[in-house]
Amino acid sequence: MKKDQRRESLRRRFAGSRSWLAVGTLAAYTVMGSSRQSLAAVKPGSEVSPGPGGPVANLPVKRFNIAAGGLEDGIKAYEQATGLTVRVELPGGTLAGFQTKGVTGLHTVEEGMRLLLEDTGLSYAVQGSSTMVVGLKRSESVEVTASLPDTVSMNKFTQPLIDTPQTVAVVPQFVLHEQQNTTLRDALRNVPGISMAAGEAGAQGDNLTIRGFTARNDIFLDGIRDFGSYYRDSFNYEQVEVLEGPAGVQFGRGSTGGIINQSTKVPAADKFIHVQTQFGTDATRRISADVNEPLKDFAAGSAVRVNAVGVAGGVAGRPYAENKHYGVAPSISFGMNSATPGTIGYFHVTESDTPDYGLPWLFNKLAPANRHAYFGFPDSNNLHADVDVVTGRLAHSFNEHLQLHSIARWANYQRKAQITEPQICSNASQAIPVGRYVSALPTSSVTGAPCTYTPATPADLIAVNRNQIAIKSVESDLWDQTELTARFKVLGVRNDFVGGVEGGQETSNPVRTTYKNVTPTNLANPNPHDAFTGTGTVSSVTHVKSQSVGLYFVDTVHLGRMFDLSGGVRWDYFDTRYSLYVPNTTTPATLASQDVTKPTYRAAFVYKPNAHGSVYFDYGTSFNPSAESLSLSVSTSVLPPEENETYEVGAKYSLLNDRLLLDGAWFRTTKLNARETDPTNSNNIVLAGNQRVKGVQASAVGRLPQGMDLVLGYAYLKSEVLSSKFFPTSVGYPLANVPKQTFNAFVTRNVVAHIKAGLGANYVAARTASSTVPFTPLTFGPLTTYIDPATGTQKKGYQVLSTGIKQVPGYWVFNAMISRPVTDRIELQANIFNLANRFYIDQPHPSHLIPGAGLSALFGVNFKF
Template sequence: MAEKTGLNSVGNMAVVAMVAAWTAVSAPAVSFAQVPNNGSATTAASQQKSFDIPAGRLPEALEAYKKATGVTVAVKVGNTAGEDFQTSAVTGVYTNEAALRAMLNGTGLSSRFTAGGTAVVSIENAESVDVSAPLPNEVAMTKFTSPLLDTAASVTVIPQFVLKDEGVSTLRDALRNVPGISLAAGESGAQGDNLTIRGFTARNDIFMDGIRDFGSYFRDSFNYEQVEALEGPAGIAFGRGATGGVINQENKVPGVTPLINVQAQFGTNLTRRVTADINEPIPDVANGAAFRLNLMVNDSGVAGRPFDAIHRLGVAPSISFGLNTATRFTLSYIHLNENDTPDYGLPWFYNKLAPGVSRYAYFGFADQNFLKTNDDIITAKVDHDFNSHVTVHSIARAANYPRNAQITEPQICTNASIPAPVGGWVPSRPTSSVTGANCPYIPGAVNPSTILVNRNQIQIKSVEGDLWDQTEVNARFKVLGLKHEFVGGVEGGQEISNPIRYGYTISGLNTVPSTTLVNPNTSQVFGGTGYISSIVHTKAESVGLYFVDTVHLGRLFELSGGVRWDRFDTGYNGYQPTAPTGGTALAASSAGTFSRVDAQPSYRAAFVYKPTSHGSVYFDYGTSFNPSAESLALTSITQNVAPEQNETYEAGAKYSFLNEHLMMEGAWFRTEKDNARETDPNNSNNIVVAGNQAVKGVQVSAVGRLPQGMDIVAGYAYLSSKVLYSPFYPTSVGYQLANVPKQTFNAFITHRLPGHFNAGVGGNYVASRTASSTTPFVPLTFGAATTFAAGSAPCGTATTTTCYQVLSTGMKQVPGYWVFNLMLKRSISEHLEVQANVNNVLNRFFIDLPHPSHLIPGEGANALMGLNYKF
């Protein structure tokens, strides 16, 4: 705790000193813009204050605006007080005029200040009025100073109305609305959300309120205000990783408007889910305080997977003080508990799903398989406005992520270690995962009823933890007549990971009973000889310093650039208690004490051209790096392995149509990774840095809240990925990277119908994906064993004497798929709404989450019926 406090103090002092130094050095040339006083109307309009007004109905929003500014607002929208108009949230420092304009953004209403200092709100154009909530126009994180329209990057903000209409309950399902993102199964030692962004793994690139959310768990959406996907160069803002981009979960915070929102869902997949969102302002305490509480209880199954069960409990209280002052403080806590019966799905058979296997087949042990997580996250945020031009933001977090898991992975034959082509030679054939002998099952000539399936046990007990502080300053000023928007910050802390792994293999064979492929024994009692295979303690301490400055070159052009420096210091200790006779020993390269320090800069530069106030064209360049201990794991080999280096170029355009009710954007990009880490094919315990990988492509997206009650979210991405160079896996050069579909498409469209109904239809398309970047194809059939003299064999090492010639190969990949969803809802009263969602309406069978060693099917057809109560 002492270290944490010291880090926080150093961070605050460093940023304040940075601002002071900048101001002092530039004093003769720097001038903060002043607004002249030309009468009471101008005075009232130009006064600057800090605002925190949530989105809501027009009357409540204007009342909150009046309390914050003292400005009286007259509403002239016909015979009503404007109850049907939904305003935007206004958070940050604005003039009174700008805050009112931002609040009315997207409503079809306009505002003006009178000579007496009051404001008048009236209909801008009666034909264009849309009473729905507007589109989000900014990223919540203070790292980004420009609205989305002028941000030089592909940024997708998934707002509340999309999550609500789709009945989304997890981060994973929310991200199906983002082009360029594909989902994958969790790794053997790390359960929870796993994904790729623009072709590169992003399991460690998930953030919460701008701070890395390091835990291995499945994230629930009950406390989300919005989800932000930032694709493209992101290393300068977020530090290590961020090759293809990052995901940020922005949580709900207390506001000045009372709110009670309760939702209940019941489904054909045994879903019983209740969430509550309660916000209570306390205006007479601490210059404006508010308390917010979000609750969630979820019990459900998975349609098409009869033994899967999901049990979640979430509690998220938060309290804010000083909402009407220049200094605002928010303390929040999230507790998320999960107790599931997990499922690693179905087995591979060489290069594809095993033949004859049922989509409902379960190969686990329902009495023994479990995934238990018990996450606690405490966050404190302080925002202080020195004046209308300089603000400081500080956020500190302590997080604890315990997990305990045992999951069964079905296996038939071992994976090929290297993709030998037809005519090539290999030192061994695949072996049976059950018997250890040569695999007796030949593709295309096998009776599925004869296939035995090994039940590999993946068991781990671990605690991950995070102590972090981030402090940054935002400053707006002029130098030589040019407007600058400056963001500078310092962040740092420590992350820990303490996994204990277990094994069930004795003398090379699994002690857990096997089963059959076609009729797996689901009632069999679990049995096996388990033992601790490794105990690991890892701690990483890191610090990052960064700044980005955006210069406005007149009305048409913006130029921004920045630098970040990171230091990542990791210490690792791994050992194994005495294993039973025949038990698998911990690899020598993983036993012992290792350390590694990486320190290097990242860069970013961007140019924006704004031909109109409704559009922009941009170019963006950035770098990032992935250290060897990125996921808090080291070996005697990787402690000497340099970071992967990433370089990204992106060019794009954005345009806002229909009075800012429709945002469309498109981008072309290219990311290249140098020194990509690979597993040594001759020693699976060795990780080497060798080879280059690249992904280039285009993506387009649209988000709209259109007139006549029509909402749309849609996106398309084309990704061309390939291995450019690989000395250890030369036959992989030119092939697709793992879990990178060439094409993805998503859409969800809703429309208002007569009788207070609203209907929606949508779907997702994901093209085929390969399972491995190093072994994209595998040998299928082999010739007889051939004996060679030692030293002359065309396979293996200098001592190899027996080789098998490859007769045929196949791409190890899962096929593409389409899934379609429907929604229907109806307002019963001002406060009550019923909603029904039908997902995978055609009951398509598809592989949703691929892994090199197992395949997890997508959920079958299911329906959810919900009640939404808002007061």
């Protein structure tokens, strides 16, 4: 299906000059460590024969459906599928005697041609920039540099990226490799408009915001929600896809600011072995392997692929914090050369960390603690997760215009955590302006008495409570998603249609424990060797089960060459059952339920002035039910979902034969009825707040001559609370964890003697800690009697003398890399992170602050076989 829908994109990719292709080919060959003599022999028009496991394996895949039979017919079908011209250099009439086994399934353009010519005794060559030459085998061969992704991996999106009316950022394999982005969080630092946040009490693991709204529940794995609370490693990523803006029609609940999709590696037609070994500062050790073995004669073309990783190491600048995990991801594909290819994959990760919830707040800013201070109990604190995911994928091509895709998953996420959260004073429940009164002073988190500290109090006089956050839980997911993609004409107008149904069951069963009598410590001199004396009591046992189903369709109508009109509708049913039991009490179990039926909509218009660019307008809606994160209560079960709408106007353009892609957009997202909890009564929750984020962003991704790769991005976000019932003083202030500006850059280039060097930077502006309490009272007058202006009655309280914005400052971080091939199979690489050893807060939370890693380095040897 997608091969036809992307024909225009493929034509653009090969529509540039011959010289660009030749220079790119030479650069790739140089990187692989080939000799000067071999380079001298390479000319435009020489044979392209990808080596085992070479960069071709990482090119964006296309879908082929070429039947076995005469090679002449096969070549015509190949031309139709790719938009390329194939010139046959054989004596007249000779081609009729050749037969092809056919090509079916997902392959790169080069893989498709190689499979088409398999066992024919013929080979192919690239001549110019839009022609494949088929003829007798030649002696010269080179590898082709991996190009930029032009599509996302999900069949939900039928158009090439340049014609997709939405901001879509793809972090491809070459970026993950050059920057050594070993985690999902590191990969997402290449995407503007995203900021990191610390894990919540019940949800450790990756937590972040997209365009100002939390995306904790908007992380997907191959198009299905990846609900588990764990820190994600990139060892099994093909690429990371971020769709910013409206996505409710394609993905259902959530997706206020966008979604993140982890596209995993699948078996390929080539045989290869990739091994990366890394050693670094803070006793870091990491080894990963990617092994692919084709089984060409089994089940109409099969292949087995295994990815594995093992990691152990500390965190620069944070003593006692430790990350340890291992993972394995085997998969098998069958029927790769048939009309019904399938893949079965298993993914397992075991994580066993010594967690670090960083440093405490002191009223409105970071407490004056040493950046290396550790407030936890390294022998008692732990963060353990076991993740098991089994995924089956099956597709069937009825013909080149109609295809069916189905993906089914069983997932089980087990986690157990006990983490120390350092606290000094209680958080303010409301933002009270100067001159107003509070009924009570903030209390010490250690004694419960009034907190007498001020911002000027010396650190060695401040006591720190070691609040224990303890949870044990099992989450599960049983899901199926089936989609039909079709290309057809109505009254001569071409339509690209995708419609689907998905649904299943999600469960969450957290057991929370509360600890008492935990030994406090001193802010200036915390002692991690204190014996853990806390006594734990199970405070709650929760069971949540959600069953849901979604029906959706999106249709793109091509109104001539220059205009596309698309629209989509989705209907979701979300049924949640909740029970809460408090042990050792006479309180009966709390039961609650919620049924949500909700439609979402999307409409877009694309104008394509030429073959290299597009201008678009996009509108979409989404919703956030109370049980979105599988958490519910009696008071929230009666509330309808929050509703969101987004407008976006943008433009995209490709340059230099599609080796440089530029895009920019203006957008506005409004949450119309945000949930608010009464600060004086936690059981009183209403839909009363309005929030808005608007801004602009731009990015550039390129694979240029001389081995130059670049990733650039900038976003400006203006977030604000528009209205609030319980927190009127928050109106006009920014939302939590939304930096006004973010910037990312990473540029690499071949310099000398096959050495590639790179330099990058990330900037994140200041962020506030809370949307409801953006500023806090700092100093107070004595207890006095005053007249309450709301009621006209006399009350006693403390007058607020000064306030301060509760936020973390912005920061810059600089990184660098250098690599050099030793042979065509061995490469040396070094990456240095946080070159200036800057101290900054990477993950803020209203109750604690997690610093970013200090100066660190990784030194690796990469093997290819």
